[in-house]
Amino acid sequence: MARTHITTVVNGDETEFLTEDSTSLLNALRDEVGLTGAKEGCGTGDCGACSVMVDDKVTCACLVFAPEVDGSTILTVEGLADSGELHPLQQCFLEGAALQCGICTPGFLISAKALLDKNPDPTETEIRYALAGNLCRCTGYDKIIRAVQEAAREMRDQ
Amino acid sequence: MKYVAPSSVEEATSLLSSSPSAQVFAGATDVVPQIRAGRPAPEVLVDLKKIEELVSVANDEDKWTVGAATPTANLTDDPAFSEEFPGLTEAAGLIGSDQIQNRSSLGGNLCNGSPAADSVPAMVVNGARAVVAGPNGTRVLDVAEVVTGPGQTSLDADEFIVEFEIDRIPARTGDAYLRMIPRTEMDIAVVGAGARITLAEDGSIEHAALALAAVAPTVVRVPEAEAALVGNTADDETLSAVADAASEACDPIDDKRGTVAYRRQVAGVLAKRAVLIAIERAQQRNGTN
Numbered sequence: 298m299a300r301t302h303i304t305t306v307v308n309g310d311e312t313e314f315l316t317e318d319s320t321s322l323l324n325a326l327r328d329e330v331g332l333t334g335a336k337e338g339c340g341t342g343d344c345g346a347c348s349v350m351v352d353d354k355v356t357c358a359c360l361v362f363a364p365e366v367d368g369s370t371i372l373t374v375e376g377l378a379d380s381g382e383l384h385p386l387q388q389c390f391l392e393g394a395a396l397q398c399g400i401c402t403p404g405f406l407i408s409a410k411a412l413l414d415k416n417p418d419p420t421e422t423e424i425r426y427a428l429a430g431n432l433c434r435c436t437g438y439d440k441i442i443r444a445v446q447e448a449a450r451e452m453r454d455q
Numbered sequence: 456m457k458y459v460a461p462s463s464v465e466e467a468t469s470l471l472s473s474s475p476s477a478q479v480f481a482g483a484t485d486v487v488p489q490i491r492a493g494r495p496a497p498e499v500l501v502d503l504k505k506i507e508e509l510v511s512v513a514n515d516e517d518k519w520t521v522g523a524a525t526p527t528a529n530l531t532d533d534p535a536f537s538e539e540f541p542g543l544t545e546a547a548g549l550i551g552s553d554q555i556q557n558r559s560s561l562g563g564n565l566c567n568g569s570p571a572a573d574s575v576p577a578m579v580v581n582g583a584r585a586v587v588a589g590p591n592g593t594r595v596l597d598v599a600e601v602v603t604g605p606g607q608t609s610l611d612a613d614e615f616i617v618e619f620e621i622d623r624i625p626a627r628t629g630d631a632y633l634r635m636i637p638r639t640e641m642d643i644a645v646v647g648a649g650a651r652i653t654l655a656e657d658g659s660i661e662h663a664a665l666a667l668a669a670v671a672p673t674v675v676r677v678p679e680a681e682a683a684l685v686g687n688t689a690d691d692e693t694l695s696a697v698a699d700a701a702s703e704a705c706d707p708i709d710d711k712r713g714t715v716a717y718r719r720q721v722a723g724v725l726a727k728r729a730v731l732i733a734i735e736r737a738q739q740r741n742g743t744n
């Protein structure tokens with residue numbers, strides 16, 4: 298089958314890849330672009346492990362067809378750190394033990410970033426709602442919520 | 456499967472006419488899970504999001520026009536729209552997570568044909584109309600006429616919804632939507648109730664609309680409850696007539712989310728509460744728009 302040529306900007310770099318039309322953005326990122334940060338937990342939009350930003354909007358990459366993103370800008374967890382320095386969210390997740398197995402972490406980081414971009418000073422309730430599309434089987438969520446609160450505080454103080 | 460992204464309504468309708476097994480999509484938040492669950496993928500998938508009318512939200516003096524493929528997040532983030540239709544905004548805002556809302560559309564929520572689709576009762580009580588494009592031009596349908604059964608619509612295979620029209624809200628009118636789910640977020644409605652009330656100058660109820668989701672094969676209006684409300688105020692007797700009529704209108708399924716008896720009872724309770732919220736909002740909207 299003919300493969301479609303896609304041009305995007307991924308994590309700030311112009312990125313081109315070939316894909317079959319039925320391939321999900323998640324599989325294209327993982328298999329064609331080589332970015333394996335976003336994970337497949339369910340493939341049906343329920344778990345959020347595949348969360349990425351497409352044109353500044355957080356979405357489940359498993360629900361997007363790869364050809365849809367031609368001309369779009371994409372941010373994955375690999376693009377959060379700035380020249381080797383971890384993003385405050387990443388640092389706070391590490392320091393606050395907000396992960397155990399880590400499968401869910403890339404998705405939580407992207408969703409949390411999407412929240413803080415819109416709302417730099419969210420309440421705990423707002424954080425919980427904003428992260429409702431991300432499931433974690435290990436942490437019990439509390440440490441994740443606290444890590445996001447701490448990162449928000451640090452980012453506001455900067 | 457081939458992906459195509461037409462840039463005009465005409466281009467999309469001619470694509471649909473020339474390939475019988477083509478399917479339109481907007482956010483794919485229903486389409487992808489269905490394919491993953493084993494439903495055969497269409498030969499051609501037509502992305503509606505590159506057509507400008509399909510993804511724009513606008514208003515004039517008479518009505519709002521909401522592109523059928525517009526992500527629901529664009530509605531919940533629109534202060535003017537959410538101020539005018541808080542009930543429809545809440546209903547759209549209940550669809551899935553933020554990730555889903557950046558993709559999910561009113562057109563997809565309606566045409567997927569789920570009896571539990573949250574935005575549908577709220578569109579119905581607001582008298583929303585669907586502008587449908589096909590090979591012979593466009594026709595306008597009431598939203599309530601689109602879905603004919605679970606997963607089934609009255610649209611032809613080569614038709615799709617371009618946009619929804621919703622008349623500007625009259626004075627002394629308010630809408631509301633409530634749903635019951637076992638969790639706080641990310642679940643399918645056990646019951647959903649949409650209400651819209653217009654008050655007369657003297658504070659009595661002039662117009663009433665009530666629609667329920669997830670209690671029958673399609674979203675249902677409850678004309679008996681509406682009749683009980685008109686001309687009255689929300690006294691106990693009227694409200695219990697509303698609740699009884701709502702329970703009576705149910706023809707629900709029995710599943711792990713709720714038994715038939717439970718759904719009937721919850722439908723009555725939610726109907727009453729939605730009506731009360733709509734009345735409160737109608738009282739606050741005393742002037743015009």
Ligand SMILES: Cc1cc2nc3c(=O)[nH]c(=O)nc-3n(C[C@H](O)[C@H](O)[C@H](O)COP(=O)(O)OP(=O)(O)OC[C@H]3O[C@@H](n4cnc5c(N)ncnc54)[C@H](O)[C@@H]3O)c2cc1C
Pocket residue numbers: 341342343478479480481482483484485486487488503523524549550551552555558559560561562563564565566567571572573574610614615616617641642643644
């Ligand atoms: C994790 C998750 C949670 C969810 N939670 C909810 C919820 O709480 N409440 C709820 O109601 N739904 C929920 N949904 C279902 C879904 O997100 C909604 O129904 C959504 O509104 C579908 O919109 P879409 O644009 O993604 O539809 P699509 O998947 O793109 O399309 C759905 C169907 O409609 C047809 N269609 C789409 N647009 C048009 C059009 N313009 N004209 C004609 N036909 C069209 C398609 O061919 C397809 O059959 C959830 C889904 C997921 C994955």
Ligand code: FES
Pocket residue numbers: 336337338339340341342343344345346347348357358359360
């Ligand atoms: S893999 Fe996309 S939401 Fe679970």
Ligand code: FES
Pocket residue numbers: 395396397398399400401402432433434435436
């Ligand atoms: S850390 Fe294991 S799923 Fe979240």
